[in-house]
Amino acid sequence: MLGAIEAGGTKFVCAVGDESGKIIERVQFPTTVPEETIPNVIEFFKKYPVKAIGIGSFGPIDVNKESPTYGYITSTPKKGWKDYPFVQTLKAAFSVPIGFNTDVNAAALGEATIGAAKGLDSCLYITVGTGIGAGAIVQGKLLQGLTHPEMGHILVRRHPNDEYQGKCPYHHDCLEGLAAGPAIEARWGEKGFHLVERAEVWDLEGYYIAQALMQYILILSPKRIILGGGVMKQEQVFSSIYKYLPELVNHYVVLPELSDYIVSPGLGDDAGITGALMLAHQAFQEN
Numbered sequence: 001m002l003g004a005i006e007a008g009g010t011k012f013v014c015a016v017g018d019e020s021g022k023i024i025e026r027v028q029f030p031t032t033v034p035e036e037t038i039p040n041v042i043e044f045f046k047k048y049p050v051k052a053i054g055i056g057s058f059g060p061i062d063v064n065k066e067s068p069t070y071g072y073i074t075s076t077p078k079k080g081w082k083d084y085p086f087v088q089t090l091k092a093a094f095s096v097p098i099g100f101n102t103d104v105n106a107a108a109l110g111e112a113t114i115g116a117a118k119g120l121d122s123c124l125y126i127t128v129g130t131g132i133g134a135g136a137i138v139q140g141k142l143l144q145g146l147t148h149p150e151m152g153h154i155l156v157r158r159h160p161n162d163e164y165q166g167k168c169p170y171h172h173d174c175l176e177g178l179a180a181g182p183a184i185e186a187r188w189g190e191k192g193f194h195l196v197e198r199a200e201v202w203d204l205e206g207y208y209i210a211q212a213l214m215q216y217i218l219i220l221s222p223k224r225i226i227l228g229g230g231v232m233k234q235e236q237v238f239s240s241i242y243k244y245l246p247e248l249v250n251h252y253v254v255l256p257e258l259s260d261y262i263v264s265p266g267l268g269d270d271a272g273i274t275g276a277l278m279l280a281h282q283a284f285q286e287n
């Protein structure tokens with residue numbers, strides 16, 4: 001039996017299951033402060049004989065095994081979680097191998113193993129929610145270099161009619177600053193699900209995401225792109241991406257049929273937790 005944690009900025013999901021991605025039992029609770037959230041995690045796993053635990057976490061996190069702060073959540077503005085030794089704390093409670101990666105890398109792994117990118121040796125998983133983040137499988141492996149990718153913070157060309165300044169505290173009008181859920185709310189004055197009828201909202205959203213996808217495609221050449229997160233529940237954003245992306249690429253690269261190439265998660269809202277099970281399996285095998 002394997003343990004999995006999807007540590008999100010708003011909620012934690014913990015599950016036990018197996019390497020095939022089958023979930024046997026799960027719980028979820030809000031992400032508050034570590035002193036409250038982590039004891040909930042430990043209490044859940046104490047009930048099961050897990051042989052490894054995989055964590056897909058919000059970030060930024062330190063995934064460099066050579067680093068003295070490997071296993072930490074690093075520079076988050078979330079109260080209590082900055083410089084938090086996530087792996088070390090779990091290791092102290094359970095002496096089992098711990099896999100640690102970003103929530104989006106975990107989701108990419110889940111989708112590539114049994115989801116919408118099953119059988120492919122490359123894919124991208126992008127979430128458009130409270131933030132924008134992406135994980136990637138490249139040549140069959142999770143992409144990691146100096147640190148994990150931070151593809152949500154790339155720069156995009158502003159729409160000529162968009163006067164919204166942008167919400168990213170670091171870069172203002174990066175992709176996340178212009179197109180994540182909180183930016184939609186700040187620009188249009190209401191949360192996304194109250195803006196369903198406003199076609200211009202979703203057109204602009206697709207305008208920015210299409211630019212980001214073009215850059216990811218040119219740099220990483222993924223065989224499939226999976227778009228998840230709350231904002232992507234608006235199917236209209238897919239239509240807008242399918243409109244703008246070919247205009248931007250302008251035949252320079254031959255793209256596959258877009259409705260097969262840029263898709264929703266095959267695992268629905270379970271991509272992250274399923275991928276975390278697979279991170280646990282990898283950690284167990286590496287040990």
Ligand SMILES: Nc1ncnc2c1ncn2[C@@H]1O[C@H](COP(=O)(O)OP(=O)(O)OP(=O)(O)O)[C@@H](O)[C@H]1O
Nearest residue numbers: 008009010011129130181182192193229230231233
């Ligand atoms: N159906 C929807 N349509 C449009 N926007 C939505 C919808 N559902 C959620 N959102 C927006 O998405 C954002 C929340 O994203 P999401 O539901 O992916 O959770 P999250 O907080 O990013 O996840 P996590 O807890 O893993 O950090 C909010 O800004 C919210 O307004």
Ligand SMILES: [Zn+2]
Nearest residue numbers: 153168171174
């Ligand atoms: Zn940014």
